[in-house]
Amino acid sequence: MRVCRQKFTEALMTGVFYAAAFSILIVFAWIVGDIVRHGFDQINWEYLTTAPERAGRAGGIAPILVGTLLLMLVSLAASVPIGVASAVYLSVYAPPQDRFAHGVRRSLDVLSGVPSIVFGLFGYLVFCQALHMGWSILSGGLTLACMILPMLIRATEEGLRSVPGSYRTGSAALGISTGSALWRLILPAAMPGIRVGLILGIGRAMAETAAVMFTAGGSIRMPDGLMDPVRSLAYHIYILAIEIPGGQRRAYAASLVLVLLLLMITLASNVMMQRFVRKRIFVH
Amino acid sequence: MILSRLFHSLLRSDRWMSRVLRLAAAVTGGVSIVIFIFLLKESMPLLWRVGPEAFLQNTPWAPTSGTYGFLPMIVGTFWAMLGSVLIATPLGISAAIFTTYYAPRWLASIVRTVLWLLAGIPSVVYGFWGLVTLVPMINRVHAPGVSLLAGIAILTIMILPTIALMAESALETVPPSYVQAGRALGAGTWGIVRSVAIPAARSGLLAGVVLEMGRAIGETMAVIMVMGNTVQFPTSWFDSARTLTANIALEMAYATGDHQRALFVTGLALLGVIVLLIYGADRIEQSGVKEKTG
Numbered sequence: 001m002r003v004c005r006q007k008f009t010e011a012l013m014t015g016v017f018y019a020a021a022f023s024i025l026i027v028f029a030w031i032v033g034d035i036v037r038h039g040f041d042q043i044n045w046e047y048l049t050t051a052p053e054r055a056g057r058a059g060g061i062a063p064i065l066v067g068t069l070l071l072m073l074v075s076l077a078a079s080v081p082i083g084v085a086s087a088v089y090l091s092v093y094a095p096p097q098d099r100f101a102h103g104v105r106r107s108l109d110v111l112s113g114v115p116s117i118v119f120g121l122f123g124y125l126v127f128c129q130a131l132h133m134g135w136s137i138l139s140g141g142l143t144l145a146c147m148i149l150p151m152l153i154r155a156t157e158e159g160l161r162s163v164p165g166s167y168r169t170g171s172a173a174l175g176i177s178t179g180s181a182l183w184r185l186i187l188p189a190a191m192p193g194i195r196v197g198l199i200l201g202i203g204r205a206m207a208e209t210a211a212v213m214f215t216a217g218g219s220i221r222m223p224d225g226l227m228d229p230v231r232s233l234a235y236h237i238y239i240l241a242i243e244i245p246g247g248q249r250r251a252y253a254a255s256l257v258l259v260l261l262l263l264m265i266t267l268a269s270n271v272m273m274q275r276f277v278r279k280r281i282f283v284h
Numbered sequence: 285m286i287l288s289r290l291f292h293s294l295l296r297s298d299r300w301m302s303r304v305l306r307l308a309a310a311v312t313g314g315v316s317i318v319i320f321i322f323l324l325k326e327s328m329p330l331l332w333r334v335g336p337e338a339f340l341q342n343t344p345w346a347p348t349s350g351t352y353g354f355l356p357m358i359v360g361t362f363w364a365m366l367g368s369v370l371i372a373t374p375l376g377i378s379a380a381i382f383t384t385y386y387a388p389r390w391l392a393s394i395v396r397t398v399l400w401l402l403a404g405i406p407s408v409v410y411g412f413w414g415l416v417t418l419v420p421m422i423n424r425v426h427a428p429g430v431s432l433l434a435g436i437a438i439l440t441i442m443i444l445p446t447i448a449l450m451a452e453s454a455l456e457t458v459p460p461s462y463v464q465a466g467r468a469l470g471a472g473t474w475g476i477v478r479s480v481a482i483p484a485a486r487s488g489l490l491a492g493v494v495l496e497m498g499r500a501i502g503e504t505m506a507v508i509m510v511m512g513n514t515v516q517f518p519t520s521w522f523d524s525a526r527t528l529t530a531n532i533a534l535e536m537a538y539a540t541g542d543h544q545r546a547l548f549v550t551g552l553a554l555l556g557v558i559v560l561l562i563y564g565a566d567r568i569e570q571s572g573v574k575e576k577t578g
Contacts, residue, residue: 006472006475007472009474010472010473010474010475013473013474013477014386014473014474016378017378017379017381017382017386018382018386020374020375020378020379020382021378021379021382021383021387021391021395023375024375024379024395024398024399024402024444024448025394025395025398027402027441028398028401028402030417031405031409031410031413031441034413034416034417035409035413081308082308082311082312083312085304085305085308085309086305086308086309086311086312086313088305089302089305089306089308089309090309093302093305093306094309100306100309100310101309103313104309104310104312104313107312107313107314107315107316107317108312108313108316109562109566110316110558110559110562111315111316111319113495113498113502113558113559113561113562114316114319114502114555114558115501115502115503115504115529115554115558116502116504117502117504117529117532117533117551117554118319118323118502118551118554118555119319120532120533120536121323121532121536121547121548121551122318122319122322122323122551124536125322125323125326125548126318126322130322146315146319149312149315153312178301178302179301182301203404206406207404207405207406207407207408208406209406209407209408209504209505210407210504210505210529210533213533213537214536214537234406234408234409234505235408237408237409237412238408238411238412238505238509241408241411241412241415241416241509242415242508242509248412248416251412255408255409255412255413258406258409259405259406259409262404262405262406263401263404265404266400266401266403266404267397267401270397270400
């Protein structure tokens with residue numbers, strides 16, 4: 001009797017877990033399917049290379065794509081050098097049990113949980129106002145840089161962790177200066193981690209709306225320089241969906257472009273690194 | 285031990301390099317402190333004048349005429365968070381159990397990849413999809429469609445990858461010997477999951493839930509697009525509601541003076557809640573580590 005009931009429970013729970021997993025697959029297919037179905041026939045070369053017309057109801061998204069790309073480049077240019085340097089300090093230079101390094105790690109944990117709208121407020125106060133950059137690519141990019149910093153540092157640290165300790169002790173035994181050991185041996189070996197961090201950072205920066213809407217502005221003119229305001233692709237989707245009557249058809253097209261870009265980025269990081277390493281970067 | 289000491293003494297000879305890197309670490313560690321200081325500096329004049337209790341009283345949200353009641357927004361945020369966490373947690377943990385203990389290898393890798401892809405979809409796209417797909421569906425059952433329920437549904441999908449991937453890494457830390465012992469005692473897979481894996485991974489799972497709460501509270505764009513944003517105490521799932529994050533995003537564009545300061549107070553409060561949640565998750569995880577090693 002008991003064995004019978006146990007067998008029944010086992011079968012039931014197997015069903016429950018299959019159902020949970022399949023419901024996730026179905027929701028994913030539903031969302032992506034909807035966007036592809038409504039957006040696919042609107043996307044062509046002209047859409048990607050012309051300026052929007054009638055507030056985005058017609059025309060393309062060229063200035064928006066350029067703006068999104070520039071925001072991303074600024075954020076990477078600002079965050080990569082300092083992020084990699086911090087990661088090297090934390091995992092190579094800092095003595096074990098160092099209070100300072102511990103404090104920096106804690107602070108980065110907090111930073112990775114800060115809601116993006118709070119980054120938006122911060123960017124507005126610091127870059128737009130205190131540093132007089134106004135609504136610009138520079139303000140938006142620097143705000144995004146702060147946002148992707150924890151992810152980048154964690155990825156680089158994971159990369160550094162995969163460097164065999166013998167590289168460090170070996171180079172120390174040969175009397176190679178730490179600087180050149182770092183530059184010639186340790187950083188190249190940590191490259192896969194840094195690359196995955198870059199890709200995840202690009203994805204995060206490109207998907208972001210709340211952090212750039214008060215820092216980069218919402219202009220749909222083609223930017224002339226880094227001090228010009230731009231509208232990111234994600235923000236463009238929001239505006240088309242909410243503020244422009246009759247803009248929803250075009251919001252599908254913009255969503256499809258953004259989702260395709262991000263899916264490619266996610267898959268690329270999937271191919272580039274074993275999942276357990278990447279997961280440690282994502283969920284610390 | 286000797287080697288590592290030697291290594292460290294050699295490192296110390298590279299003073300210059302070490303200082304530059306330490307400076308970089310100090311800058312990155314300083315970002316969250318700068319965020320806190322700037323929000324505090326902007327909020328202080330108003331907080332000082334009206335006192336923190338002005339935000340928690342049941343007064344209307346009318347910042348231009350001097351009443352700053354956050355309560356409806358706090359309630360809206362709370363229900364949206366609670367609803368989505370209650371649905372996403374069992375679903376996400378089930379998915380993690382599925383990929384770890386039930387699924388054949390190929391299927392597990394598909395589910396995992398899909399979770400990653402879901403995590404990569406931007407929040408505006410979720411919001412837009414919710415607006416054009418879920419809202420009309422809910423509207424057919426009960427007008428107006430933009431509602432707490434729509435917000436909960438979208439948030440559930442959005443935080444699902446977080447809890448599922450965290451639960452998976454928590455389950456992976458369960459020592460294989462525990463599972464083998466369970467099998468040797470004749471337990472089925474569910475028996476092992478229930479009485480061995482979940483208890484052993486408990487602290488990791490709990491930490492995942494706490495971080496997932498943080499994600500749900502901090503989410504902005506998707507919630508704005510599907511919840512209708514009326515400042516009111518929702519009385520049913522079909523009522524429109526506004527969250528704290530939505531309040532900032534909607535009013536920041538035109539707010540000035542004390543109105544703007546009130547929005548910075550909201551930001552400060554959100555930051556405080558997130559810090560508490562991260563601290564809580566960390567404490568839970570630490571206690572789990574102690575349990576396993578000690």
